Amino acid sequence: MKNLNLKRLMLALSATAIISCADKSDDNQQGKALINNDNLEGWSQKGGEAKYSIADGVITGETVSNTPNSFVVTDELYDDFILELEYKVDPSMNSGIQIRSNSKPEYKNGRVHGYQVEIDPSERSWSGGIYEEAKRGWLFTLENNQKAQQAFKQNEWNHVRVEAMGDTIKTWLNGTPTAFLIDDETPQGFIALQVHGIQPEDEPGKKIRWKNIRIQTENLKDHSKSMDLQPVNTKNNLTKNERENGWKLLWDGKTTSGWKGARLDSFPEKGWVIEDGLLTVLSTGGEESAAGGDIVTENLYGDFELKVDFKITKGANSGVKYYVDTDINKGPGSSIGLEYQILDDNNHPDAKLGSHEGSRTIASLYDLIQADPNKPVRPVGEWNTAHIISKGNHVEHLLNGEKVLEYERGNEQFRKMVSESKYAQWAKFGELEKGRILLQDHGDRVSFKNIKIKEL
Known part of the structure; x- marks a missing residue:
């Protein structure tokens, strides 16, 4: 009897060992x-x-x-x-x-x-x-x-x-x-x-x-x-290649440092929020500059390369402006400058308006030049990257890594387009040597992050 019990015990232990080995093998072969x-x-x-x-x-x-x-x-x-x-x-x-x-x-x-x-x-x-x-x-x-x-x-x-x-x-x-x-x-x-x-x-x-x-x-x-x-967090930080190539953060992801209201000496007390590494302009029902108003960089920039990640909500309108002079247009509305348009083309009426056809669609030079209709735009709720390169008078707009338009500031063709647009009232519009970078408050909720610049 003792020998029989011992034999059964050995068989049980062997079976357990086999199952254990099988389990271990399965653990190494997950998925x-x-x-x-x-x-x-x-x-x-x-x-x-x-x-x-x-x-x-x-x-x-x-x-x-x-x-x-x-x-x-x-x-x-x-x-x-x-x-x-x-x-x-x-x-x-x-x-x-x-x-x-x-x-x-x-x-x-x-x-x-x-x-x-x-x-x-x-x-x-x-x-x-x-x-x-x-x-x-x-x-x-x-x-x-x-x-x-x-x-x-x-x-x-x-x-x-x-x-x-x-x-x-x-x-x-x-x-x-x-x-x-x-x-x-x-x-x-x-x-x-x-x-x-x-x-x-x-x-x-x-x-x-x-x-x-x-x-x-x-x-x-x-x-x-x-x-x-220790993790490397790229959100509102520079990559190794960017640091080595002269890029600088234009927003630190946490504070209002380097920015102020376009018509203020400080950052707006309302209308904009900073949370979870995002800089967000709040909705006020689509009224332009009715809450916090536009914000601009404290510094002026001439030749530069600028990147801004943005995420829109349904029907949203906003923009990234450059060569902005905040002393122009002291009245209602937004400060004046060349504008990389941010828009929900499918749900905002501005997409069908403009002094030049299609010139108010996303990534266009607002009211002047239409971006490539085949541009690689990501849908509402996803992040897109605006990229502007300006050297001398040559300017390029890129969207998500692809060039969607280019033009020359100040030449005959440019001045003709301006004369036919809403900017005709401002002499030599868009021809400043230096100006501020602006994020627009157009009354719709839009978020920004990874704002960086390289001076050329």
């Missing part, structure tokens, strides 16, 4: 596999013409001469997820793993762009850092994180973990924390595997391999890992 063993169904190639193949569950990318960066991308788009995979890379290559990336006809003719988890086998060893392909460049580097730099294994399989939840992206390389980014530029996109383009003198045929690619999209908080890295 859905993104590749099959023998084909790339669910993926497609974009960008360059690097060679991609798959065998025994391993994707191989191979460099090719005379072609730009290449990507094999998931057909499905993802927002919040936990992604895990392994890669092995040739020591002479540069590569990356794209997350929340996109390819849209209106952005650089479909160029792949978005967050990239770096694969960097060079001496710099920034593998696991976060780069933004074809946009802002480096967002989170490893220059001050020696432990993360040492996590990469040369000529071996490396394990990557990425957690993307809301505005937070965290990465690990071989279990070592490598990046902690807070950024809300792109909430959704595809996963992609990059083969970087090579120089003409480089030998083609270098390879990178990926395997065990799995993604979780449910119950993410239950599987999220804590991280002791």
Whole structure:
């Protein structure tokens, strides 16, 4: 009897051990596999013409001469997820793993762009850092994180973990924390595997391999890992590339420093609020400058490059003005200057008005020049980026990274347009050498953030 009981006990323990091992294995294989063993169904190639193949569950990318960066991308788009995979890379290559990336006809003719988890086998060893392909460049580097730099294994399989939840992206390389980014530029996109383009003198045929690619999209908080890295928050902050290229914040995201009312010596006491890193003009039913009024920079700017993120509400009207002289038009209404129009084209009547057809639509030079009708505008409730470049008399308006109009201040054509517009009463309108930057109070709720300028 004792032998029988002992035998039963041993069988029970063995079964428990088997179940325990199975559970542990399942824990390491969470989520859905993104590749099959023998084909790339669910993926497609974009960008360059690097060679991609798959065998025994391993994707191989191979460099090719005379072609730009290449990507094999998931057909499905993802927002919040936990992604895990392994890669092995040739020591002479540069590569990356794209997350929340996109390819849209209106952005650089479909160029792949978005967050990239770096694969960097060079001496710099920034593998696991976060780069933004074809946009802002480096967002989170490893220059001050020696432990993360040492996590990469040369000529071996490396394990990557990425957690993307809301505005937070965290990465690990071989279990070592490598990046902690807070950024809300792109909430959704595809996963992609990059083969970087090579120089003409480089030998083609270098390879990178990926395997065990799995993604979780449910119950993410239950599987999220804590991280002791100090986060980099890009909201109302400058990126590494921006700092190195001379950009400065025009609004600090917290205070009214550097700004005042267009007709005041201080910032308005009503009509504008600063909350959660947003500068918001409140609604007063569409009355122009009826509450707090316009706000302007305390400093004057001549040649400059300006970027402003803005989010409109349904039917909203506002604008970003430049070369503003607040001594002009002391009466009712807004201060006078060249205006990058902000408007809900679908729901505000101004979209069909203007001295020149279409010149009051979003991103247009207000009342003077219509922006490209095929402009890449994002819908109400989403963030758009206004970008103005003014050097000498040449001015360009960009919307979400795409140029939508350009013109020359002060030439014969410009002065003719002004003479036919609401600005005809002001001599040499728009021809100041320097002026203030203005955010308009047009009585509709509009939010602003990431306001930055580079003097040229």
